[in-house]
Amino acid sequence: MSATDDTALSGLATAPATGSKLSWAVADSWTMTRRELAHWRRRPAQVVVGLVFPVMMLLMFSHLIGGGRGVDGDFTPYLVPGMFTMTMAFGLEATMLAVTQDLGKGVVDRFRSMPMTDGALLVGRSVADMAQSVVGLAVLITVGYAIGWRWHGGLTSFAGAVGLLLLLRFAMLWIGVHLAMVAGRPEMVQAVQILVWPAAFLSNAIASPASMPPWLGALVEWNPMSATATAVRGLSGDPGVSGGSWAAAHAGLLAVAWPVFLVAVFLPSAVKRFRNLGR
Structure with a gap:
């Protein structure tokens, strides 16, 4: 058990003895969130790597690999929103790794033995992951501007695009938690x-799906990440290339429906598995 975990336990031990269940849940969840945020200070290299990796991907595709298949003209306006979306999806691995490490070290069992609100550990994990995603997205937007990408929509559409990206990240987060509960070991992250x-x-x-075989292009357009990427491109005022299918025409709707569906499936399942640990 690290010093960070001991600090979190101290916060639980000194929690007020009175109060509603809601106030207890908020206090416990905030204690677990502070524990996760404290790891940033103690392990800054891990945070830096998480921020640098998507930047390297963006620069690699924009400068080394070059133009996109089926994309006419400047590739950057098409690529940058797509990289925003991929970064939100790749966050699944970091969530799964963090949860499996806690499971493997017995941290989860120790917290569960404390008088702590059930699920506070998962809430703390999710809040910290979303905070890191906001920081990572801000860094990627900055780099996008540096390489020539521009936002042509208004402030409202910008807020909507960020909301769609974070909604996808929230869905990926709970898929990661669920997979961690199923796998139980950090080694399974590679799988x-x-x-x-x-x-x-x-x-x-x-x-672009237009550059792919028809059957593959149709499959790609129904990918949840495709829906978010297409919706963000549309909100940016520079939609780029899109297909003529129903999925492409209703990307905004699917960019909301897909994450909501995934959260509805994986969040309850993850919480249920967490409650059944050790039974």
Whole structure:
């Protein structure tokens, strides 16, 4: 148990003895959130790597690999929103790794033995992950501007695009928590990486479905990441290339429906598995 975890336990031990269940839940969840945020200060290298990796991906595709398949003209306006989306999806791996490490070290069992609100640990994990995603997205937007990408929509559309990206990240977060509960070991993250990368590249993040075989293009357009990427491109005022299918025409609707569906499936399942640990 690290010093950070001991600090979190101290926060639980000194929690007020009175108050409603809601206030207890908020206090416990905030204690777990502070624990996760304290890890940023104690392990800054891990945070930096998480921020640098998507930047390297963006620069690699924009400058080294170059133009996109099926994209006419400047590739940057098409690529940057796609990289925003892929970054939100790749966050699944970081969530799964963090939860499996806590499971493997016995941290979860120790917290569960404390008089703590059930699920506070998962709430703390989710809040910290979303905070890191906001920081990572801000860094990526800054780099996007540095390489020539521009936002042509208004402030409202910008807020809507950020909301769609974070909604996708929230869905990926709970998929990661669920997979961590199923796997239970950090070693299994590698197996998930093998699945996440093909799923990410089977989207329109870096290539237009129009450049693919019809059956593959249709599959790509229904990918949740494709819906978010297309919706963000549309809100930016520079939609780029899109197909003529129903999924492409209603990308905004799917960019909300897909994450909501995924959260509805994986959040209750993750919480249920968390409650059944050790039974």
